[in-house]
Amino acid sequence: MPNIRVRRATIDDLAALRGIWLSMRLPADALEKRLKEFQVVEADGQVVGAIAIEYSGQYALLHSEGFSDFSAADPARELFWDRVQTLAANHGIFRIWTTEGSPFWTRWGFQPPTEQLLSRLP
Numbered sequence: 001m002p003n004i005r006v007r008r009a010t011i012d013d014l015a016a017l018r019g020i021w022l023s024m025r026l027p028a029d030a031l032e033k034r035l036k037e038f039q040v041v042e043a044d045g046q047v048v049g050a051i052a053i054e055y056s057g058q059y060a061l062l063h064s065e066g067f068s069d070f071s072a073a074d075p076a077r078e079l080f081w082d083r084v085q086t087l088a089a090n091h092g093i094f095r096i097w098t099t100e101g102s103p104f105w106t107r108w109g110f111q112p113p114t115e116q117l118l119s120r121l122p
Contacts, residue, residue: 003043003044004041004042004043004048004072004075004076004079005041005042005079006039006040006041006042006076006079006080006082006083007039007040007042008036008038008039008040009035009036009038009039009040009050011035013035013038013040013047013050014032014035016040016046016047016068017031017032017035017038017040017047017050018032019068020047020049020050020066020067020068021064021066023066023068024066024067026064026066031052031064034052034054037052037053037054038050038051038052038053038064039051039052039053039080039083039084041072041076041079041080043069043072047068048067048068048069048072048076049065049066049067049068049069049072049073049076050064050065050066051063051064051065051066051080051100052064052065053084053087055091055093058092058093058094058095059093059094059095059096059097060084060087060088060091060093060095060096060097061096061097061098061099062084062096062097062098062099062100062105063098063099063100065077065100065102073102073104074104077102077104077105081108084096096110097113098110
């Protein structure tokens with residue numbers, strides 16, 4: 001695996017992010033307006049993946065995950081998860097939700113919510 005790192009997305013990443021969003025059939029125009037929510041993963045200096053974190057009070061939602069290089073997906077997700085935990089602690093987050101269906105997230109303890117928990121989804 002090439003040298004990879006995670007960081008917050010910047011305006012300079014928009015072209016790469018738009019390409020990822022379009023290839024994943026995500027709403028690129030809507031997501032562009034939410035750029036500040038995105039964390040990106042770089043492999044050898046190139047953006048190869050991204051995930052967004054939306055905060056709502058004591059909750060956070062992981063959404064709009066995408067990759068241009070799926071060989072970097074699981075290593076990137078590990079880095080994303082480390083980063084998400086740090087950001088959650090810094091923001092006083094109590095619960096993290098995700099709409100992502102990758103088996104990676106279930107291995108880290110994400111489970112489908114019960115009806116009671118689903119009613120509390122922000």
